[in-house]
Amino acid sequence: MKDKKSTNMKTIDYSFRERLNKVLGGFGHNYCYQCGACVADCPTHRHLDEFNPRTIILKALFGFEDELIGSDSIIWNCTNCYNCHERCPQEVSPIEVIIALKNLSIEKETNPPVVLNIVDRVKKTGSTVSLTELAQKRRAELDLPSYKMDCIDELEKLFKLREML
Amino acid sequence: MKVIPFWGCMIALKYPQMEKAVRYSMDKLGVELVDEPRFSCCPDPIYFKAADKLTWLTLAARNIALAEEHELDIITMCSGCTSTLCEANYHLKKDPELREKVNKSLKAIGREFRGTINVRHVVTLLRDDIGMEKLKHSIERPLKDVKVAIHYGCHLLKPSEIMRVDDPVIPKILQEIIEITGATPINHKEYLLCCGKACQDHELMLNMSADVFESIHASKADCLGLICPTCFDSFDLGQIRVARKVNKEYNLPVIYYFQMLALAQGASLEEVGIKYHKILPREFVMKLQRSGELAAV
Ligand code: SF4
Ligand code: SF4
Numbered sequence: 126m127k128d129k130k131s132t133n134m135k136t137i138d139y140s141f142r143e144r145l146n147k148v149l150g151g152f153g154h155n156y157c158y159q160c161g162a163c164v165a166d167c168p169t170h171r172h173l174d175e176f177n178p179r180t181i182i183l184k185a186l187f188g189f190e191d192e193l194i195g196s197d198s199i200i201w202n203c204t205n206c207y208n209c210h211e212r213c214p215q216e217v218s219p220i221e222v223i224i225a226l227k228n229l230s231i232e233k234e235t236n237p238p239v240v241l242n243i244v245d246r247v248k249k250t251g252s253t254v255s256l257t258e259l260a261q262k263r264r265a266e267l268d269l270p271s272y273k274m275d276c277i278d279e280l281e282k283l284f285k286l287r288e289m290l
Numbered sequence: 291m292k293v294i295p296f297w298g299c300m301i302a303l304k305y306p307q308m309e310k311a312v313r314y315s316m317d318k319l320g321v322e323l324v325d326e327p328r329f330s331c332c333p334d335p336i337y338f339k340a341a342d343k344l345t346w347l348t349l350a351a352r353n354i355a356l357a358e359e360h361e362l363d364i365i366t367m368c369s370g371c372t373s374t375l376c377e378a379n380y381h382l383k384k385d386p387e388l389r390e391k392v393n394k395s396l397k398a399i400g401r402e403f404r405g406t407i408n409v410r411h412v413v414t415l416l417r418d419d420i421g422m423e424k425l426k427h428s429i430e431r432p433l434k435d436v437k438v439a440i441h442y443g444c445h446l447l448k449p450s451e452i453m454r455v456d457d458p459v460i461p462k463i464l465q466e467i468i469e470i471t472g473a474t475p476i477n478h479k480e481y482l483l484c485c486g487k488a489c490q491d492h493e494l495m496l497n498m499s500a501d502v503f504e505s506i507h508a509s510k511a512d513c514l515g516l517i518c519p520t521c522f523d524s525f526d527l528g529q530i531r532v533a534r535k536v537n538k539e540y541n542l543p544v545i546y547y548f549q550m551l552a553l554a555q556g557a558s559l560e561e562v563g564i565k566y567h568k569i570l571p572r573e574f575v576m577k578l579q580r581s582g583e584l585a586a587v
Contacts, residue, residue: 205444254304272302
């Protein structure tokens with residue numbers, strides 16, 4: 126009798142694709158016809174052969190959840206340069222699909238810590254960069270108005286509406 | 291002309307010399323800057339967007355809504371802020387369903403995105419509103435003999451249908467505005483390459499930056515000129531790490547475009563905060579000084 130697993134056959138996981146479809150920019154993956162136009166100008170591909178926007182979208186088409194949003198997924202090496210977005214004839218926008226995949230990895234907690242650290246900082250201070258004494262000093266030396274970012278009250282309310290973060 | 295500057299976190303808190311230079315230039319050009327203290331982080335288009343696109347969009351919409359209340363356009367000085375705010379403005383204007391979703395949240399804080407203003411990078415203000423003629427007239431001390439290798443960075447130009455700044459494959463806007471300062475833009479092979487800052491693999495990021503340094507090194511430019519504080523971070527502070535990795539000193543000074551413009555408009559090196567830069571070869575400072583017969587650092 127043949128063991129089903131030993132054939133190593135993978136099937137398309139439509140439920141993962143449906144989840145991806147629901148994230149902003151995730152639906153684009155459905156339009157990909159695998160032409161590879163997005164690959165040539167991808168700076169990450171140039172430096173790291175196994176990073177390839179076409180194959181990332183192919184894996185999305187198969188619904189390979191673990192490879193795409195498991196821990197240490199290669200998607201976190203995208204530079205966000207938008208070259209693939211410019212080249213794609215099908216308006217897939219691989220970069221937006223990649224960011225949608227990143228959104229999904231937050232639910233699985235497979236994201237690099239820096240992502241939520243930044244969100245946390247914005248939540249607490251309104252800013253991604255901390256206000257340091259050095260910055261204050263330089264601003265004063267340059268005769269710049271003192272720094273103000275008066276928004277936490279409103280941000281707090283907005284964050285509450287989106288429970289996930 | 292009145293506009294609302296969106297300084298963003300990086301410029302205001304890490305590289306305030308860039309804010310100073312923009313304020314100096316805008317003042318010279320008769321542009322009134324109306325500061326809005328209620329702005330938050332744009333929020334950042336790399337990590338915050340990677341966490342949750344909808345919250346990212348909602349916070350961006352809040353910032354735009356604040357400017358709408360003034361009935362003034364936003365100008366951005368950082369390519370990251372440009373990316374977030376232009377993209378949010380574009381999608382929310384175009385997609386009524388998305389707008390409704392976001393506005394439902396904004397209602398909780400008594401605000402609304404209406405889609406009544408534009409968000410633009412400050413270099414388009416120079417080119418399209420102030421105009422090259424007026425810009426030229428504001429130059430008092432042309433930066434003669436200063437050769438500048440341009441680095442465009444990614445988010446000024448792309449996505450091109452949203453940014454509409456220039457041809458993303460053969461852009462010329464930075465060449466044009468650099469020429470106006472009297473400096474000479476220098477072509478080099480990798481002028482459109484990404485700085486690599488967003489890659490999680492550190493090695494990858496350094497390799498990308500190293501390619502840019504090699505390309506500029508070969509061009510024999512005096513400095514690297516750019517318009518994005520994140521790229522600045524990668525190339526000024528980051529140059530120390532790249533140099534260690536490839537075992538080669540590039541000693542390549544990096545300068546933000548508005549520092550050049552302000553210098554050419556009469557600002558001193560001190561006023562544009564050159565001394566805060568990590569990579570600052572003496573010959574370069576002397577060249578800037580000679581060009582403008584400026585006060586010592
Ligand atoms: S994402 Fe676009 S460019 Fe890339 S392979 Fe698919 S259709 Fe082609
Ligand atoms: S955005 Fe990411 S996937 Fe697309 S070309 Fe740039 S590095 Fe490659």
